[in-house]
Each structure stands twice: as C-alpha cells, then as structure tokens.
Amino acid sequence: MKEEQDYMRHITEIRSMMERSSKFLSLSGWAGIMAGIYALTGAYIAYTFLDFNPDNVVYSTAKTGSLSSSLPKVIFLAIVLLILAIGTAIFLSYKKAAKRGEKLWNAIAKRLLINMAVPLIVGGLLVLILIAKGLIGLVAPFTLLFYGLALYNASNFTYEEVKSFGLIEIGLGLISAYFVEYGLICWALGFGVVHIIYGIYMHYRYER
Template sequence: MKEHEALAELSSIRSLMERSAKFISLHGLSGVLAGIYALIGAYCGYRMVYQAGTHLMYRQYYVNDQTVIVKLSLIALVVLFCSIGTAIILSTKKAKQKKQPIWNAASKGLLIYAGIPLLTGGLLILIFLYRGYFGIIAPACLIFYGLALVSGSHYTFKDIRWLGLSEIALGLLAAWMPGYGLLFWSAGFGVLHIVYGLIMYYK
C-alpha cells in the first residue's frame, strides 16, 4: 500500500514538473483550423496566379506583377493572423479548463525559441520581396517555420518537432522545384497542419 502511494506521489510530482516545463495548453484543433485557413488562402492565391489555367502546372516564370505580389502577401497575412488568433483563443480556453496559467515559464520559452527563427525568417522574406526574389519565398516560409517548430518543441509536445522536420523537408523540396512553390506551401501549411492537429487532438 505504501509503495502504491509512493508511486502515485511520484507520478503527481512528475506531472507537475512536466506542466511547469512544457506548454501543454496548445490545442490540436487550432492546428486543424490553421490548415484549413492555409488551404483557403492557397486556393485564393491559385485563382489569382493561375487565372488562365484550370489546374496546377509547372511555372516556367515567376510572378513579378507588383499588384499580384501585394495581394498574395495580404492573403498570407490574413492566414497568419487568423491562425495565431485561433491558437490563442483555443489555448486560453484549454488552459482555463485545466486551471493552468496560459503565461508561464514554458510559454515564455516557447515564445522566445520559436519566435527567433520566425522573426528572422519574416525579415528575410521581406528582403526577398523588396529585392524581387519571389521564387524562393515559399521555400523560405516553410524552412524557417519548420526551424521555429523544432526549436520551440522543447517547450511543448514532442510531435511538434516532427511537424517542424516535415516542414523543413518540404521547404527544401520546394527550393529544388521552384515552379511548384504554391503546391508545397499548401501541403506544408495546409495538409500537414490538419494531419498533425488531428493527431494532437486525439492524443
């Protein structure tokens, strides 16, 4: 009986330590919804870029129309803000249900370690836009986002690390096949988010 109580106490202590060291309020459905937002944004971008076509094709030239670039950037920003807003709302709700603080050492660590690659990637992408290097924007988005997930995974679920590695792999493939940037962007930010969001939700 004493051994059972000791094991239960150790399990409770371990759970408390994990809660303080890991941000476990991240909601799986936020990943699913982020993926849906990305697919909707990708469809809008596809209709904008491939106006004359009826299916995805290899682009032998890059988009250089400033009006189209601005519209695509606005679509990406809308997807980003919707995804971040949804993640904050659902994570806050989950934290309240579990009676846990949303802002603690783990969430601070997640914000810092994931934020540095994201901020660096965002600034680099702005430079690419300014310099007209449009063909490598999609790979850069995927690679730096993947690096952010891998870096931040130390402060949240381990599955996030595999999502990050998958995003990096897709980014490298997108760099190798620049004509399919929109397709890889849709797969990375859309399909992978939905798949990993469902995995996290059911776990």
C-alpha cells in the same frame, strides 16, 4: 499491493507536475486543424482567383517592374491568414489553459515564444527582402524552412511531437527550394495538410 499502486500513482502525479512546470502544454490540437484549413483555403484562393502560379514566377528584380500584379493581393491574403491562425491559436490555447486551471502566459510560455521568435523574425525579414528583389519563387520555401526551425526550437518547451512537425516543415521547404515550380503545392502541404494531421493527432492523444 495497494501500497505499490499508491506509490505508482504518486510517481505519476509527481512526473505530471514536473512536466507542467517545464513544458508549455496549452497548445490546442484544434488550433493546428484550423490553421491548416486556413492555409488550404488561402492556397486555393491564391491559385484560382488571384492567378498566383509558381510556374510563372519571374526571377528578375523588383526594379524592372516585373513583379506580378497579383502579388500585393497575395501578400494581403497571407497577412489575413496569419492573423487568423495566430488569433485562433491564442483563443483556443487560452480556453485549454483555463480548463486545466492554468495561466496561458507564464515563464515557460515566454521562453517558448522567445525561441520561436528568432527564426520567425529572421525568416520574415528575409521573405521581405526576397519580395523586394523579385525572387518570389523562394518565398514559399523560406517560409517553410524558418517555420520548421521555429517549431524545432519550440519542441524543447512543449510536446515532443512538435520536433517531428518542425523537421517535416524543413524537409518540405528544402524540396520546394529545389522544385520551385511546386512551391505553392509544398506550402499547402506544409501549412495545410501537415497542420491538420498534426492537430488531429494532438487532439486525440492529449485532449480527449
């Protein structure tokens, strides 16, 4: 009986070592929670204080000067939120990796970043084009779609749950593309509520 228990323990240890060598497991659940809080705060500020209302989106081109006067402030707010989310994710992931006695930057982390970078860069460039053309109503849907695609790609190199996370973001992106007037709500749900739920789930499953 003892030999069988030792055998099972060795198998578990080998499986854990193989997983660590092939998966990036330093993602922090708290990073997801904080990113969600940042997103919800940003959506509230954009709607309440910057008068960014998807119901009033104009689809004419930027050449006509029809862009909302609040748009530069909204873009600046989005950049600040992005920097906060990325900075928090790096800091908390570094702490988690150090606690596990691992390096944050390794071959798996590099592959993860490369697979996320392609859809994120393409999506970012497309969003800039949409803004230049005055198609502001499509910004929220496309950020959700390309972020979801990036997460789906990343799931091959980290926790399997990230794949479901990505599919949810893609679904919200498609919904907001059809119901453009609810784009900000879908954006807040995707980057805010879903992030928080995902972060809580990952924290209680893998970090406690």
